[in-house]
Amino acid sequence: MRIYSRSTLLRFWAKHPDAEQPLRAWFAEAKKARWKKPADIRVLHRTASFVGDDRVVFNVGGNKYRLVVAVSYRRGSVFVRFLGTHPEYDRIDVEKV
Numbered sequence: 001m002r003i004y005s006r007s008t009l010l011r012f013w014a015k016h017p018d019a020e021q022p023l024r025a026w027f028a029e030a031k032k033a034r035w036k037k038p039a040d041i042r043v044l045h046r047t048a049s050f051v052g053d054d055r056v057v058f059n060v061g062g063n064k065y066r067l068v069v070a071v072s073y074r075r076g077s078v079f080v081r082f083l084g085t086h087p088e089y090d091r092i093d094v095e096k097v
Contacts, residue, residue: 001033001071001078008080022061036073051094055081068094
């Protein structure tokens with residue numbers, strides 16, 4: 001998968017160093033993946049939540065942080081839409097970020 005934008009992950013772990021290793025692991029795995037449907041994601045991320053047609057919410061760092069991405073299965077692309085703490089996540093509309 002092509003992932004847009006890694007810089008969001010870098011900025012986040014600069015502020016939250018404990019998120020660096022889990023985000024690096026997620027990035028490496030997602031980059032190698034060839035997700036064609038939500039079930040492909042579910043194989044390795046059983047706790048991922050699917051919202052709307054294309055949004056996927058991942059728990060990061062022992063469920064301390066939330067990563068929201070938009071997946072274009074047809075194009076093989078993942079767009080980082082939100083990355084934050086649980087309180088920050090609670091204030092957003094996942095379908096609109």
